[in-house]
Amino acid sequence: MSNQSPDLAKTLRKKRNDILELWMKNQLADVSLREDLLTNEELRAQSEELLDVLLQNLNERNIAEVESADFEPVVEVLSGISISRAKQGFTPRETGLYIFSLKDALLTVVQQELKDDPAQLVTAVLTISKLVDSFGVTTFETFIKGREEVILRQTDEITEISTPVIQLWDNILALPIIGTLDSSRTQVVMENLLQQIVDTGSSIAILDISGVPAVDSLVAQHLIKTVSATRLMGAECIISGIRPEIAQTVVHLGIDLSNIVTKASLASALRYAFGMLQLDVKKTIREK
DSSP: OOOTTTTTHHHOOOHHHHHHHHHHHHHTTTOOTTTTSSHHHHHHHHHHHHHHHHHHOOOOOTTOTOOOOOHHHHHHHHHHHHHHHHHHHHOOHHHHHHHHHHHHHHHHHHHHTTTOOOOHHHHHHHHHHHHHHHHHHHHHHHHHHHHHHHHHHHHHHHHHHTTEEEEEEEEEEEEESSSOOHHHHHHHHHHHHHHHHHHHHEEEEEEEEOOOOOHHHHHHHHHHHHHHHHHTTTTTEEEEOOOOOHHHHHHTTOOOTTTSEESHHHHHHHHHHHHHHOOOOOOOOOOO
């Protein structure tokens, strides 16, 4: 590294406090600063941790080697920051500005230190820019990973919420399905329903598809699979919410639901279930 600048890494370590203050100044001056997600004190502690691990692992040999294994501790800290910011609700732009504002601080210090040596200054600026740009790529990669984890978790939570198993009556369960029924969701539906059959000892389960926008051959197969699994548990399954357009689609596609009890509404399915259990529900008239 001696052909690039005289002890650049050592110079940066010596100017550590100046770099930190410049970096904080750059961040606090940004109009998009998210104090609602991260306090200034937390931002300073986060920035200080990253700067210190960078300067501790930086030397004249690796400063021009962006892929050096020496920077693994830096990447680890930076990845943790990026993922946590993704989960906290920061945007990609805000997270990118975080690392690139560090580059501005580093370059400002280098320009002050090497202002009398233009040749060395140019080399140092290119070296630092290449290094921090590499960290910027890591920032975006790990931010995307963190955001994907958030999306997957939210998808799982929404799936759980949107497939509640309700006990309508003794021995009668209902599972209203809202939205598209795909393979992964079918698995959740079956697991929830079968577990509730075991927990409650119910003998009848009603799958209400009033909230399913459309039924194609794939959705029908998922429904048939759920009915089969329910029967294996010793319970009978009724499908309700068969709207006229769904009935036409089922017939048009040649899907055989003849061995499955289907009803137009949840009320009709419940009435049928009462009959299966030999229950008679009557309206009583109170005398005035």
